[in-house]
Amino acid sequence: MTSIDRIHRLAVIRGDGIGPEVIDAALAVLAAAESAFGFRTEITEIAAGAQHYLATGELWTPALQEQLRSHDAILFGAMGDPAVAPGILERGFILEMRRSFQQAVNLRPVKLYPGVVTPIAGLTPERCDLVIVRENTEGAYVGRGSTVHAGTPNAVAVQESVNTRMGVERVVEFAFRLAERRGGTLTLCHKKNILVEAGTLWQSTVDEVSARFPTVPVDYVHVDALCFYLPTTPERFNVVVTDNLFGDIITDLGAAIQGGLGVAASANVNLDGSGPSMFEAIHGSAPDIAGRGWANPVGAILSTAMCLAHLGEGDAARAIEAAAVHVLAQLPATAGPAMGFSTAQLGQKIAELVRSGASVAAIPGYSVMDDLAALR
Numbered sequence: 114m115t116s117i118d119r120i121h122r123l124a125v126i127r128g129d130g131i132g133p134e135v136i137d138a139a140l141a142v143l144a145a146a147e148s149a150f151g152f153r154t155e156i157t158e159i160a161a162g163a164q165h166y167l168a169t170g171e172l173w174t175p176a177l178q179e180q181l182r183s184h185d186a187i188l189f190g191a192m193g194d195p196a197v198a199p200g201i202l203e204r205g206f207i208l209e210m211r212r213s214f215q216q217a218v219n220l221r222p223v224k225l226y227p228g229v230v231t232p233i234a235g236l237t238p239e240r241c242d243l244v245i246v247r248e249n250t251e252g253a254y255v256g257r258g259s260t261v262h263a264g265t266p267n268a269v270a271v272q273e274s275v276n277t278r279m280g281v282e283r284v285v286e287f288a289f290r291l292a293e294r295r296g297g298t299l300t301l302c303h304k305k306n307i308l309v310e311a312g313t314l315w316q317s318t319v320d321e322v323s324a325r326f327p328t329v330p331v332d333y334v335h336v337d338a339l340c341f342y343l344p345t346t347p348e349r350f351n352v353v354v355t356d357n358l359f360g361d362i363i364t365d366l367g368a369a370i371q372g373g374l375g376v377a378a379s380a381n382v383n384l385d386g387s388g389p390s391m392f393e394a395i396h397g398s399a400p401d402i403a404g405r406g407w408a409n410p411v412g413a414i415l416s417t418a419m420c421l422a423h424l425g426e427g428d429a430a431r432a433i434e435a436a437a438v439h440v441l442a443q444l445p446a447t448a449g450p451a452m453g454f455s456t457a458q459l460g461q462k463i464a465e466l467v468r469s470g471a472s473v474a475a476i477p478g479y480s481v482m483d484d485l486a487a488l489r
């Protein structure tokens with residue numbers, strides 16, 4: 114492609130707390146990547162989040178949906194404030210965005226980069242290099258259910274999990290394509306011995322799709338067992354596919370193992386081109402440290418790299434990842450004041466490496482940047 118084709122329209126939602134701080138750092142790195150790799154971005158800043166909601170009463174609106182739809186991708190900081198009751202932004206904005214744009218896959222790399230401090234004693238990067246593929250629009254998160262006799266001793270709350278064959282199949286197929294590319298095993302994580310209805314649908318879908326991917330070995334692990342294996346023998350996994358609720362839980366476990374909230378990145382991928390995909394660090398707005406310049410921006414920076422890979426800028430994505438990993442390895446801690454550098458300084462260091470084209474050591478193991486560039 115000529116550089117004239119390589120203009121990417123990005124919507125940026127900074128949000129609240131440390132969201133704007135880590136996005137600032139990520140945009141500095143993005144600007145460096147543009148000048149080093151010859152593409153351009155056109156950025157639309159979108160006001161949304163707790164502060165915006167408190168000021169305007171607005172959450173997800175049809176007008177915002179239409180505005181965002183005209184973009185190639187969305188970069189998302191974080192939303193949340195103690196002044197807004199839990200659930201309002203999650204259900205009223207984040208889940209609406211994922212559903213409206215059919216961001217069917219939540220992709221979460223669990224890769225321990227060299228030099229990063231992990232709480233698992235003795236764990237090495239070669240042993241921890243997997244991707245979790247979480248179903249992102251269905252399951253227990255559809256918000257279906259009801260309560261009768263609320264507030265009385267006879268209260269009964271029913272919370273439903275909705276699993277459609279179509280919704281499961283598209284995610285499972287993506288996971289198989291990923292496992293095929295990586296030459297690894299696909300592991301289904303569920304609780305099919307107890308959640309029989311949903312579990313049968315997931316397992317039979319995996320069995321059927323498996324026939325189209327004869328070279329991919331298939332495994333199954335109950336979610337509780339996975340919580341034991343993931344910290345103790347992560348090398349057992351390469352691609353894990355799971356439902357929305359289990360995925361929410363095990364990806365946080367994965368983030369802890371790979372060095373914490375400061376470094377973990379994610380993609381919310383639309384698979385059919387009907388809407389933009391969204392990229393975000395997995396941490397929240399961290400009101401306890403907002404405004405201090407202590408937030409680690411690497412999660413947001415790696416999410417930006419994933420965004421670029423998805424947009425076809427694989428070289429820039431890999432360069433950003435390499436620069437971030439190089440800088441990360443020099444930090445005494447991956448979050449907080451003990452990092453020794455401010456959020457902005459870390460962004461600048463990574464941006465400088467990207468801009469200078471300095472060759473930093475290659476990252477060992479699988480590259481989710483290559484995966485995203487290939488599977489888009």
Ligand code: NAI
Binds near residue numbers: 192399402
């Ligand atoms: P959190 O992820 O914001 O913070 C948890 C802890 O990790 C805090 O002590 C925080 O200081 C620390 N931390 C998080 N990210 C960090 C970073 N990049 N560098 C250094 N330290 C970091 O989760 P919490 O406290 O449960 O939620 C705070 C708010 O964020 C709530 O309103 C919550 O609803 C919202 N939230 C929003 C998310 C999103 O926008 N996708 C995801 C998770 C929470």
Ligand code: MG
Binds near residue numbers: 361362365
């Ligand atoms: Mg979560």
